[in-house]
Amino acid sequence: MKLTRQAARVYQGSAIIFAVSLILFPHPALILAPLFLMTLLTLLAVVASPELRKIPEKALRASVDVSPNPVPIGEEVRFEVCVELRTPRRWRAEVEAVFGEGLRVLDGGSAEGFLGEGERLTLSLRALGVKPGIAGPGKLKLVVKDALGVLARELEAPLPIPVIILENLGRLSVPPAAPTVKAYPSPGHVRNSFTGSEEEYRGSVKNGGGQPTRRLDWRRIARADGWELYVREYEKRRSADVVFGVGSGLNLLLPKIGYLDAHLIQLLIKTALTHLREGSRPWLMFYREGKLLFMRLLFGRGELRLGEAETPRGGLLLHLTRLTDPREHVLLRDLLNSAGFRATILLLSLKEEIERFLDPNLAHRELLRLEQAAREVGGRCRETTLGRLEEELKRSLVSAGVRV
Amino acid sequence: MKTEDILLLALLSSPHVFVLLQLLFSVRESAPFTVFGAASVLAVVLLRYSLEAFAVLVAVPSSSAFILLSLGYPEPLIGLAAGYLSSLPLLILLMAYERSGAPGLTVTHLSSLSLSLLLLRVLGGERFLRPHQLLLNVVPRILGEPGTLPENLNQLFTALAALSAASLALTVLNRLGASNPLSGRAPLVFVLSSFVLLTVAVASWSVGLGGAAASLAALLLTSSLVAYLRLSRD
Numbered sequence: 001m002k003l004t005r006q007a008a009r010v011y012q013g014s015a016i017i018f019a020v021s022l023i024l025f026p027h028p029a030l031i032l033a034p035l036f037l038m039t040l041l042t043l044l045a046v047v048a049s050p051e052l053r054k055i056p057e058k059a060l061r062a063s064v065d066v067s068p069n070p071v072p073i074g075e076e077v078r079f080e081v082c083v084e085l086r087t088p089r090r091w092r093a094e095v096e097a098v099f100g101e102g103l104r105v106l107d108g109g110s111a112e113g114f115l116g117e118g119e120r121l122t123l124s125l126r127a128l129g130v131k132p133g134i135a136g137p138g139k140l141k142l143v144v145k146d147a148l149g150v151l152a153r154e155l156e157a158p159l160p161i162p163v164i165i166l167e168n169l170g171r172l173s174v175p176p177a178a179p180t181v182k183a184y185p186s187p188g189h190v191r192n193s194f195t196g197s198e199e200e201y202r203g204s205v206k207n208g209g210g211q212p213t214r215r216l217d218w219r220r221i222a223r224a225d226g227w228e229l230y231v232r233e234y235e236k237r238r239s240a241d242v243v244f245g246v247g248s249g250l251n252l253l254l255p256k257i258g259y260l261d262a263h264l265i266q267l268l269i270k271t272a273l274t275h276l277r278e279g280s281r282p283w284l285m286f287y288r289e290g291k292l293l294f295m296r297l298l299f300g301r302g303e304l305r306l307g308e309a310e311t312p313r314g315g316l317l318l319h320l321t322r323l324t325d326p327r328e329h330v331l332l333r334d335l336l337n338s339a340g341f342r343a344t345i346l347l348l349s350l351k352e353e354i355e356r357f358l359d360p361n362l363a364h365r366e367l368l369r370l371e372q373a374a375r376e377v378g379g380r381c382r383e384t385t386l387g388r389l390e391e392e393l394k395r396s397l398v399s400a401g402v403r404v
Numbered sequence: 405m406k407t408e409d410i411l412l413l414a415l416l417s418s419p420h421v422f423v424l425l426q427l428l429f430s431v432r433e434s435a436p437f438t439v440f441g442a443a444s445v446l447a448v449v450l451l452r453y454s455l456e457a458f459a460v461l462v463a464v465p466s467s468s469a470f471i472l473l474s475l476g477y478p479e480p481l482i483g484l485a486a487g488y489l490s491s492l493p494l495l496i497l498l499m500a501y502e503r504s505g506a507p508g509l510t511v512t513h514l515s516s517l518s519l520s521l522l523l524l525r526v527l528g529g530e531r532f533l534r535p536h537q538l539l540l541n542v543v544p545r546i547l548g549e550p551g552t553l554p555e556n557l558n559q560l561f562t563a564l565a566a567l568s569a570a571s572l573a574l575t576v577l578n579r580l581g582a583s584n585p586l587s588g589r590a591p592l593v594f595v596l597s598s599f600v601l602l603t604v605a606v607a608s609w610s611v612g613l614g615g616a617a618a619s620l621a622a623l624l625l626t627s628s629l630v631a632y633l634r635l636s637r638d
Binding site: 001002007013049147 | 419505506507510511518522562565566568572573576577580581582585587588590593594597600601605619621625626628629632633
């Protein structure tokens with residue numbers, strides 16, 4: 001709880017004038033007038049605080065729509081942030097959206113209005129992608145003021161959608177290479193998993209009988225002159241959630257490559273679009289400051305975009321990381337222990353880059369560190385380098401049984 | 405402007421108006437120039453800085469006064485300058501009222517009160533002044549010479565300053581965004597604040613250590629506010 005900016009300045013101004021008057025013009029009128037204002041503000045703050053304190057932390061809700069996402073560097077991203085305060089009373093409030101590095105807010109970063117009693121505030125802001133990589137997640141700062149505008153309480157809510165800023169989005173216009181099913185033209189376009197539905201004809205096999213009549217392959221039986229019984233078999237469409245993770249230690253600027261995390265995300269998305277079969281659902285997972293954030297990667301109507309933050313129940317996880325943050329080890333261990341995920345952790349070794357640009361001794365230590373971290377995490381870890389990464393991603397997808 | 409805003413502005417500017425009137429009624433010789441000087445700058449502000457008003461009310465008279473000065477008649481210029489000086493506190497307040505937010509208005513008003521008091525002390529116990537005396541007497545007051553202030557003027561100025569402070573508080577709350585500054589428990593807080601001030605004033609009067617009592621009160625206020633806000637952290 002604090003005084004509002006304006007009230008604090010009034011208090012400061014009064015205090016300064018009070019001090020100056022006391023020294024230079026010690027007249028009761030000049031001393032008592034600022035003292036009156038200071039007293040008034042203090043008592044008003046004391047009176048207003050109990051009601052403001054009653055607002056629960058969880059009363060603040062925010063939903064965010066980001067478009068486009070991913071965005072090429074130097075282009076605008078538009079955010080529509082809808083803020084709601086679930087309280088029975090109406091409050092005057094100021095909202096401000098704050099982002100980390102990578103995004104520069106152009107306009108609309110803050111708004112003022114009323115919240116509570118079903119009223120909402122919408123923040124329409126434009127930002128510019130200035131640095132390749134993952135910008136955010138940002139946060140929403142809400143200042144709720146009392147009726148007289150003297151006291152304010154600050155609430156915060158995360159804006160859980162990171163914005164991916166890529167150097168060249170044109171390189172991502174990759175059509176799906178796998179055969180197309182007409183109804184589902186693009187990977188990730190469909191939300192349903194279709195688990196268990198049998199829809200793709202695989203072949204007809206000889207059968208001893210006892211099958212439903214509708215599954216009999218009459219043509220094949222006819223070709224066998226009716227002496228053998230054949231039934232049709234279908235492929236089962238499986239749930240194909242494929243999560244591409246980007247872990248810690250990748251926020252680096254490398255010669256010739258540029259920003260490493262942006263380069264890797266670009267590669268991951270390109271691989272995802274090229275090698276996933278229709279009906280598969282690609283996800284992106286980011287490790288940020290002790291948290292894992294999941295988002296659907298949607299491709300449809302000619303654009304690539306990130307869906308809202310949600311967590312998949314399971315699927316194949318390909319996690320690319322250097323495991324530099326111990327908190328990530330714990331989170332990955334938990335994820336690997338959960339039944340739903342089949343994970344392959346790709347440990348990116350920068351041995352060659354370190355040898356080339358830094359010190360060969362450090363390269364050896366980097367390898368040892370990676371091995372040690374891999375032991376801590378457990379699970380299926382593979383070491384890879386930047387040069388082999390694309391091939392390693394494809395191989396991991398194949399060996400994990402994703403239909404490519 | 406609403407009626408209550410006009411009333412608040414009238415109360416806010418009452419000490420300055422009082423000092424201005426005192427000065428204008430005391431000036432003898434070149435009194436028309438002094439009155440015109442004071443009225444003209446105030447009119448320019450009230451007419452929202454219109455270029456025509458500035459040209460007619462300020463630029464032409466002051467240029468004429470300079471021409472008269474060069475011809476050997478300094479009185480008009482001195483009279484105008486005395487008028488400008490007399491209206492300065494009110495002028496500053498009106499400009500801040502129109503253009504500044506709550507903090508700006510607070511600082512400006514409290515500073516202009518000091519300026520008004522200084523001008524009142526320039527007048528001192530003398531019943532009549534010449535414009536050049538008004539200008540010359542300002543310098544020693546600025547340099548720290550207290551001057552004499554008749555008790556009746558002092559009491560009247562203090563009472564008007566108290567009213568003005570209450571009006572300033574309401575105006576500030578309005579500008580902080582309060583739709584109705586006297587809603588809820590605010591009137592009780594106003595009464596309580598006045599009571600605290602009265603206690604400080606009576607205590608300082610009875611003990612004779614006004615400055616020390618006020619300093620102690622300010623220190624207690626600020627430290628208790630900081631401590632309370634820290635304790636009631638979200």
